[in-house]
Amino acid sequence: MATLTHQESVTAEYLEVTPGARKNFMLIIIAGVVVLVVGIIVSLFGGGGHEAAEGAAAAHGAAAGHGAAAAGHGGEHHGSAPWLKRIIVSLWHNNVFFTGVSAIGTVFMAIQYVAYAGWSVVVKRINEALSAWLVPGLVIMLVVFGLNFINNDLFHWTVPGIMEKGNANYDAIIAGKSGFLNIPFYLIRTVIYLGLWIYFTKRLRDLSLAEDLNGGTSYFHKSINVSALFLVFYAVTSSMSAWDWVMSVDVHWFSTMFGWYVFASWWVSGIAAVTLCAILLKQAGYLPLLKEGHLHDLGKFMFGFSIFWTYVWFSQFMLIWYANLPEESVYFNQRLGGFNGQYTWLFFANLAVNFVFPFLVLMTRDAKRQMIMLKIVSIAILIGHWSDFYLMFMPGTMKGDNGFIIEIGIALIFLGSFLILMTKRLAQASLTPLHHPFLDESVHHTT
Amino acid sequence: MTKRFALGIFEDEDVLLHAVENVREAGVKIYEVFTPFPIHGIDDALGIERSRLPIAAFFFGLTGLAFALWMQIYMLGFDWPMIIGGKPHIALPAFIPVSFELTVLFCCHGMVITFYTISKLYPRWKTPVLDVRSTDDKFVMAIEVNENTDMTKLTQILRENGASEVNQKEMSKF
Numbered sequence: 078m079a080t081l082t083h084q085e086s087v088t089a090e091y092l093e094v095t096p097g098a099r100k101n102f103m104l105i106i107i108a109g110v111v112v113l114v115v116g117i118i119v120s121l122f123g124g125g126g127h128e129a130a131e132g133a134a135a136a137h138g139a140a141a142g143h144g145a146a147a148a149g150h151g152g153e154h155h156g157s158a159p160w161l162k163r164i165i166v167s168l169w170h171n172n173v174f175f176t177g178v179s180a181i182g183t184v185f186m187a188i189q190y191v192a193y194a195g196w197s198v199v200v201k202r203i204n205e206a207l208s209a210w211l212v213p214g215l216v217i218m219l220v221v222f223g224l225n226f227i228n229n230d231l232f233h234w235t236v237p238g239i240m241e242k243g244n245a246n247y248d249a250i251i252a253g254k255s256g257f258l259n260i261p262f263y264l265i266r267t268v269i270y271l272g273l274w275i276y277f278t279k280r281l282r283d284l285s286l287a288e289d290l291n292g293g294t295s296y297f298h299k300s301i302n303v304s305a306l307f308l309v310f311y312a313v314t315s316s317m318s319a320w321d322w323v324m325s326v327d328v329h330w331f332s333t334m335f336g337w338y339v340f341a342s343w344w345v346s347g348i349a350a351v352t353l354c355a356i357l358l359k360q361a362g363y364l365p366l367l368k369e370g371h372l373h374d375l376g377k378f379m380f381g382f383s384i385f386w387t388y389v390w391f392s393q394f395m396l397i398w399y400a401n402l403p404e405e406s407v408y409f410n411q412r413l414g415g416f417n418g419q420y421t422w423l424f425f426a427n428l429a430v431n432f433v434f435p436f437l438v439l440m441t442r443d444a445k446r447q448m449i450m451l452k453i454v455s456i457a458i459l460i461g462h463w464s465d466f467y468l469m470f471m472p473g474t475m476k477g478d479n480g481f482i483i484e485i486g487i488a489l490i491f492l493g494s495f496l497i498l499m500t501k502r503l504a505q506a507s508l509t510p511l512h513h514p515f516l517d518e519s520v521h522h523t524t
Numbered sequence: 525m526t527k528r529f530a531l532g533i534f535e536d537e538d539v540l541l542h543a544v545e546n547v548r549e550a551g552v553k554i555y556e557v558f559t560p561f562p563i564h565g566i567d568d569a570l571g572i573e574r575s576r577l578p579i580a581a582f583f584f585g586l587t588g589l590a591f592a593l594w595m596q597i598y599m600l601g602f603d604w605p606m607i608i609g610g611k612p613h614i615a616l617p618a619f620i621p622v623s624f625e626l627t628v629l630f631c632c633h634g635m636v637i638t639f640y641t642i643s644k645l646y647p648r649w650k651t652p653v654l655d656v657r658s659t660d661d662k663f664v665m666a667i668e669v670n671e672n673t674d675m676t677k678l679t680q681i682l683r684e685n686g687a688s689e690v691n692q693k694e695m696s697k698f
Contacts, residue, residue, distance in 0.1 A: 395617050399609060442578070523565060 087516065089507035092363060094500045102496045109489030113164075116482030120160035157228040159478045165230045167484045168221045170470045171491045173322045174346075174463055176214030176271070177339070179495075181347025182207025183278045184311055187304035190281075190297075195518030196374055199366045201510050203354045205285060206503040207347065208278040210495050215271040218322075222264070231474055234258050234328045250329055258325055266321055270314040277307035285510060292512035315340045323466075327473040330408050334393035339469075341386040345431075346462040348378045349455035354499075356448050356455075363508055369446045370522045376445030379454060383435040386462075387428070412468060416477035423468055430461035463488065526696045527668055529555065530678055531655055532687035534663040537563045543665065543685035544569045550681050555668045558658035581635050588630025592623040652695050 156162050182204040189197045197204075225231040233251070238244035240252040240259075251258070280303050288296035316336025324335045332338075352375040358364050397405045412420045435454050444450040471479040510516065532547075534540040541563065547554060554570060600606065601614040611618065640646050658664040667678065669692070679690045 391617075391620065395620065398617055399611075401609070440582075442574075523568070 087366065087509060087511060087520070089511055090363060090365075090509060091506075092358070092500065092504045092508055094504050098500065099497070102493045102500075104493075105496070106490050106493035109486045109491075109493060111486070112489060113483055113486030116480065116484075116486050117160045117164075119482055120163065120480065156230045159475075159480075160483065162228070162230040162478070163475060163480060163483045164487065165221060165224045165227070166470060166474045167487045168217065168224070169231055169322075170466055170484070171463075171488050172214060172217045172221060173470075174343075174466045175210055175491050175495055176218065177318075177343035178346045178350055179208050179210035179214060180274050180278075180311075180315075181343055182351070183274065183281060183307065184315075184344070185347060185351065186281060187277075187307045187311070190301045190304035191308060193301075193515075195515035196371060196522045198510060198513045198515050198519035199364060199371055200351055200355050200375070201285070201513065202503065202506060202508050203351050203358070205278075205282050205506075206499045207350060207354070208274075208282075209498040209502040211271060211275045211278055213494070213498065215268070215275065218267055218271065219264070222267070232325060232328065234325060235260065254328070258328070263321060263325075266317065270318045270321075273307075273310050273314060277303060277310070281307075286506055288512050289507060289510060294514050297514050315343075323469050326470055327408060329404065332393055332397070332405070332408070334389060334396075338386075338389045338393055341382065341389045342462045342465050345379065345382040345386050346459055348375065348382060349458040349462075351375065352379060352451055353455040353459070356452050358508070360448065366509060366520050368522065371519075372448065372451060373442070373445045374522075376439055376451050376454075379451070379458060380435060380439040380445065383432060383439075383458065387432040387436075390428075390432075411472040415472065419477055419479065420468060420472055423464060427461065427465050427468055430457055431465060434461075526694055528670065528692065528694050529654060530667045530669045530673075530675065530682070531691045531693055532665040532667070532682035532685075533655065533657070533689045533691070534665065534686060535661075535688050536686075537663060539686040540663040540665065541566060541569055543682070543687065546685050547665070547667075547681060552667060552678065552681060555666045558654060558664040558666065560659060560661060560663070577635060577639060580638050581631050584634030584638075585627045585631040587634075588627040589623055591630070592626035593619065595626075596622060654693055654695065655691070 157165070185197075186201060186204040188194075189201070221231075225235060229236045233239070234254070236246050238246040239248050240255045241247060242252070281300060284296045284300045284303065288300075319336045319339035323339055324331065352372070355364065355367060355375065356372070359367050394409065397409060400406075412424050414421055434457055438450060438454050439445055467484065513519075532543070534543060537559065540557070540559070544554065544557065544566065548569075548571065557566065557570060559566070596619045597614050605613040607613075608615075608618075653659070654666055655662065655664045665682070665687070669675065669678070675692075682690045
């Protein structure tokens with residue numbers, strides 16, 4: 078940047094999704110289907126299923142938080158066969174993860190607009206493309222919520238009669254939440270969250286494309302207003318969607334930290350996804366304007382928000398651990414040593430991958446400027462936070478019957494589809510927003 | 525020990541930035557540049573090496589962490605064990621907030637003290653300032669000279685690169 082008057086020539090460049098790349102995405106999906114089928118077969122014929130179930134029952138009895146409520150409603154519902162239940166839970170788990178990460182594309186861009194940030198202009202189109210999953214996300218969310226009604230595999234609070242006094246399934250605690258957790262209101266909320274996110278994503282994208290065509294600063298100023306409004310809505314809906322989509326799985330339990338916790342997980346994964354995508358594009362010969370300085374900033378974001386996630390995670394954990402109230406600590410009882418200790422290793426692996434690893438690896442400046450380091454860490458963060466969501470969903474739904482083969486299969490199917498949609502949107506516009514007023518600042522970015 | 529400096533005074537940061545590049549290209553070693561505000565890119569133009577302060581910061585942080593853990597484990601585990609909330613005497617999760625805070629405290633104070641010391645910014649009776657206008661609206665480029673320096677040539681180089689005046693100043697204790 079030593080020469081301020083120096084102007085690099087900026088030309089439009091379009092991503093070409095080669096047939097080879099498209100074939101790779103299809104291969105990911107096919108691999109996912111194969112793994113899924115293998116997983117179902119293993120689940121159907123594999124032994125040890127009953128053993129695990131018994132262990133689960135014992136652990137469940139020991140989890141005292143249920144005590145008072147369990148006495149209230151007589152029959153524990155049993156749900157579908159393990160393989161079907163795992164598919165439904167896994168679809169929900171993956172969709173919540175991928176939709177949340179997808180929304181981060183718009184959130185990140187909106188924050189950059191509101192902050193008048195210039196450096197991020199060269200990765201702006203990646204953020205726009207990341208949001209491509211929101212529409213299918215809404216559809217899948219509604220479909221899987223429908224699948225829940227086969228046997229109420231996901232949500233305990235949807236069991237018929239659970240909120241009716243005198244019914245065999247009656248549960249006083251859940252009935253107390255009926256004002257918020259009822260099916261019509263839940264559906265309306267889900268549609269509103271995703272509807273808002275989709276609307277604002279489309280609005281920002283349209284403004285951005287119009288700016289490409291016509292230039293001028295009016296689109297930029299309009300984008301700032303739209304972004305500010307979006308961030309206000311997102312601040313509320315991200316928290317509420319976390320309660321609805323994730324926390325209501327453990328319906329007796331609640332945590333005021335949970336909205337932030339889920340948001341932090343989405344946010345750091347979203348930044349890891351943007352970083353990874355930027356590096357892959359750069360290595361494929363695109364994004365000539367993306368320099369070490371930009372990677373450094375993305376690396377700082379990943380480093381900082383990995384710590385932020387840990388901070389929120391620990392804030393939630395420590396208060397519950399210290400107070401040790403049965404109705405609160407049941408959540409960590411299940412994850413630490415519950416169900417014969419099935420989730421204990423994942424509980425600690427989660428902290429190692431999402432905190433210790435990025436913290437130590439990305440600490441130095443040089444690491445944040447090297448593509449290979451950022452690549453390793455962003456992949457680790459994405460896998461780590463997928464597991465974080467796994468840990469949020471599985472103990473509450475699958476109890477002791479969890480597994481990994483079906484879940485990884487479904488994750489691969491989601492990943493392949495996500496990449497197809499994302500690259501499709503990425504190819505629709507120039508990878509560099511040519512008429513963004515801050516493009517020059519971004520090109521001459523130094524850290 | 526007294527040092528002698530040639531001071532090029534500049535009016536504009538862009539002119540200064542280019543001048544720094546050209547003067548260094550002409551083979552003149554710049555002692556230091558004094559500006560009223562930070563200028564983006566001047567570190568690169570001056571060829572300043574990256575600070576090693578982060579390494580110091582890491583060890584200050586490590587010291588703070590070790591001290592915090594030792595303090596809490598010794599006090600609550602050995603010196604005066606108490607049962608609090610039914611937890612073990614040495615309950616690590618409860619120690620994390622204090623450990624975190626002391627890590628940050630040691631790190632920050634250590635860094636500030638180290639930085640001030642190596643930059644000689646500690647309080648002194650008489651602060652050496654080469655040209656007081658560098659705290660107002662002038663940009664000052666200081667070049668160390670001795671009796672062998674060709675002053676006419678140096679003045680010419682500075683003038684050609686936009687210096688509005690070229691002065692000389694002797695400074696002891698710098």
